[in-house]
Amino acid sequence: MNIFVFIFSLLISLAAFLLAGWLYSWVKKQESNNQKINNIAELIRSGANTFLRKEYIILAKFALILAIIIFIFLPEPIWKGNILDNITITFAYIFGTIFSAFAGKIGMFVATIANKKTAEAAVKGIRESFLSGFRGGAVMGMSVVGASLLGVTLVFYITGNATMILGFSFGASSLALFAKAGGGIFTKTADISADLVGKVELGIAEDDPRNPAVIADNVGDNVGDVAGMGADLFDSHVASLAAALVMGSAIDIASGSHNTTTVFIYASLGLLASIIGIMFAKMGKSNNPTRALNLSTYITTGIFTVLTALATWIFSLEWRIYGAAITGLLVGVIIGITTDYFTNDDKAPVRNVAKASKSGPALTIISGTSYGFLSVLPAMIGIAVSAFVAYKITAPLGTGYALFGISMAAVGMLSIVGMIISNDAYGPIVDNARGLAEMGGLGEDVIRITDELDSAGNTVKAVTKGFAIGAAGLTVISLLGAFISEVNTAAIKLDLPLITGFDIMDPAVFFGLLIGAAVPAVFSAMLMLGVTKNAERMVKEIHRQFDEIPGLVEGKEGVLPESDKCIEIATTGALKELIPAGLFTIIITVVVGIFGGVYAIGGFLTGNIVSGLLLALFMSNSGGLWDNGKKYIEAGNFGGKGSDAHKAAVVGDTVGDPYKDTAGPSINTQITVVSLIASLLSVIFLTMSIF
């Protein structure tokens, strides 16, 4: 690796941290004088910290066990290979878990401060409030991407070995898998329970302070949507770099080219573009928060396109690789826009579902499911086309370039992830602010402002989720390439025949394909059943409190619900339910690999990718659609709040909650984890399989 590029990457990572620090101090400086709000915010903060601490303790044990296994078996069993490699990869792995935990923690730390600042800023006006929310989110965006680039740069520079990046990436992924799943179960347990008893049974408002689950719901926004999402996107970003570096360095070694340098230049410029985009983001004269968020995304995209073109020209990089990266980025934007069509309440799908709700919840579900299924097509075509185009553009450069091109499309798509995360973390912050404004009694006008900010958060969230799933799709396709690259490196050493591809008509491949396709379905099911079980427990507790605490239902002054009990249930339940789903994923991959060998694993990964993308898109989009359908009715359409249509739409929203916030986004991480395990265990699958 070129020393200048190394220094450049380091500098950009540090710039990101500096910006994060500055934004943090800016947010912290904003006013927060309302004591009632501060008290509630403190409850949320301490609940979130408690959960995260308990979660990290469990995950630390889990990571330790995995680290030992990695040390013994990877990259080769300790009795066969070079023990120094085993030590290095184990450290890379641990390093990855720590960075991932750090990124989640930082984001949550700021989010639990920014929420109250944003609520109070709304008293001054929408622009001030927007800026607090956005900058709070941007701290997260900058920390995550800064940490990712820094970690990958260091590991690669120190070890000079791309396989070690896979170890780092696996550390990030394995933690993200559980963080996303655990946070997702927590947040939706609380959200669903609060809605079921509050909105559906008692007909009280969203964030009514009498409801014992409301604080837990707000805690959930932070542990699920902020910390979990941060870990998830950290993982995707690292994985995209890992795939590109593995394949790029294989070419570099074979032909003396400098593809890994290109990867770092592009990734650094992506972060730089996000830094610039964030610094200049604010609400224009239109006072339209959605537009402000989208505009900063487009500006970042534009800056990245120009900067990388300049770099490609100045340093005489390959224009074909530039083409692949830009293809990825453009397709990401297109996927975002089509996703928006299916979840925006200005468009037909949301309105039709809202209309169908007039005939009861069954039709809400059937029509929402249908639109969710339809929404899969444009994104799948987008991913298919971008992979195809990137492959065809870069194939003429020589052997290995075509798959490297796909990985560069993923790098391109994820280049602006700093901006994406900022937009995404903005969502739960303003959602929290809305709750605080309601519970703190800041009045109707302020609630209206926070509502508007919240709604923008929802719209943008759908778009960024489409983006994230698209990027995950391209990343895992290129991880498939990385897997072959790893297998062949091992095969050459062991003098075994090389793998050129996976033939669908090979029965082992087909066998893996079918089983791999079932995995995301089973994984989602386990998470959602976790939510169901947990929500049943919490609903029981809420009922108990309303029955047993005198004056609570009536809202008597000074009577407070026992929020901590609900937080406790959500925490214990989430931590209990997250392990089986994660273990299932890891174990079935190992079993298929040991039984069927590398060909079965090739099929398994493919099936996993295909059905994972399908289900992730379906669940994220239908969930977003139901959420906005409910909001559309609440805005006064088809009978408005309290009507039968509204009740039906609330059912849809509740079903959509675990779809879009628990299962859907966790699938992203699940497919990445499986792909990384396959690459890491390639030697074992190659030499020890039964068939």
Add this chain to the structure above:
Amino acid sequence: MNIFVFIFSLLISLAAFLLAGWLYSWVKKQESNNQKINNIAELIRSGANTFLRKEYIILAKFALILAIIIFIFLPEPIWKGNILDNITITFAYIFGTIFSAFAGKIGMFVATIANKKTAEAAVKGIRESFLSGFRGGAVMGMSVVGASLLGVTLVFYITGNATMILGFSFGASSLALFAKAGGGIFTKTADISADLVGKVELGIAEDDPRNPAVIADNVGDNVGDVAGMGADLFDSHVASLAAALVMGSAIDIASGSHNTTTVFIYASLGLLASIIGIMFAKMGKSNNPTRALNLSTYITTGIFTVLTALATWIFSLEWRIYGAAITGLLVGVIIGITTDYFTNDDKAPVRNVAKASKSGPALTIISGTSYGFLSVLPAMIGIAVSAFVAYKITAPLGTGYALFGISMAAVGMLSIVGMIISNDAYGPIVDNARGLAEMGGLGEDVIRITDELDSAGNTVKAVTKGFAIGAAGLTVISLLGAFISEVNTAAIKLDLPLITGFDIMDPAVFFGLLIGAAVPAVFSAMLMLGVTKNAERMVKEIHRQFDEIPGLVEGKEGVLPESDKCIEIATTGALKELIPAGLFTIIITVVVGIFGGVYAIGGFLTGNIVSGLLLALFMSNSGGLWDNGKKYIEAGNFGGKGSDAHKAAVVGDTVGDPYKDTAGPSINTQITVVSLIASLLSVIFLTMSIF
């Protein structure tokens, strides 16, 4: 083809028809003296006939257009190939559509007589009633499989060319696609509307004669579940034979073996086993209808196993092929049993969903969806293992045998389809009988008997559906083999390079894979949206009737609802909605083939199979689970009828209706159609593709 085998196949087909004729006359001889029931049955019969007539008129036009296109382009464009081939395949196609229509028509004809006989027989006792229902269904089973074997035998004997069987099979499939979709939309429009207004809004009983949609609902049972299902299984059976014959004859031509003979022997013996099983089916002393139905399935399975072993021994056929066929059959039974676990109300999933319903409809949906996703795993593993085992068992026989082995596993799994259809058609007949008993006022005892028969029908239906999906899975995997075989036959003629397989790392294959995976989702969505739109119209009409017809709500003597209006809405809507979904499927296949060529189509088929199996299993099983969850609560658990849990369970059941009876089973046909189109257009995709 051996003349003795030809005659044997013909004789067995004729025996099936003879048995069907005898069963029909037996059913017709049963008593039906209740004038009220006869009148209602007449309404159902005429409604069903009206729908089928209108549907067939549209389908005839559609088939004619397709026939012209086939004549011009298949197997090769008319200006390039031998015109005689084009004429032959066109006739084979038309022949296929006619046979398919005939099979659906016969089944429905008998079902609309058997329903009233079964209702009246219930006055005598459960055993008499069971026999009427079962024998009515068996007429369908025998006609469908008799027609399938007869058609395939004739086409193959006359043309001596397996490609022509693909034409016949495509005729059956293209008709089944629309018949299943149209019938499915019809039946669920009526069912959902009847439930939404009757059960949910007014709280009246399932088949209350005041409800204007009740007759339409009963008509739907016949056009969707009987005629549509018959067309579907006819199509699967023909397709499995077509795939086996295409690959078997390729081997026969290359090596002078007699594999096509084996196919006919096994298929004929499967039908013979079903004939014997049906003749001896009756209810034992236990008076347990579920056991009676399952027992006859197991007996048929046993007879087939013994008969084919004898034939293999006497005629010195390959034992390895026998092994493949029996593997398929056994796995079919295993898939049936695991499906039963997820949909049987004795087991945990149904009970947990019923329990979750206590917390409202949202948890009913989330938990049911989760178990539906879980249920996918055993079936996918079953299909994967049987394909793998069949491949490995037969591969040592020589080139081409491995894929032929998979097709023989499909033939084995579908060998007892005559029995399966009989069991399946029994369901809607007793469902209708239950409605007639209620509307005809036959009293509580009789309704209880028909309820018991109906519940057995539901349990068995879930099992047979698992069976049908498993078989479709194996069939389409072998159609993938048939596709390669067709492409290579053409490639040899045109002196183009042969295809040995589809490499996932080939960008065209991956491109096709992703798009193919989206197709079943979009197809299902279009059908379900059709149901939603249609149901909205019908709900409006029911409301109008209750508002405008004096005395209807009160149930005043002599006041009848205008049932025909509901039938009219369901008919018009279904016919309008079925075309786009079918056309979408056909067109996207052609577009991908023209753009991406044979490799993209290989990926496309694979993606389609994988996601099609996933979604079909998910939707069929979750639908069955919700249905039985509701019944479990109605049996007095968790508050019983009228409780909140019951209301929530009704929402689940309503969502499950289009899942299990419209979209789920139609996907089967959809993947078969796509596979057949690919094989038929192989020459065009090989020579005319853009990339």
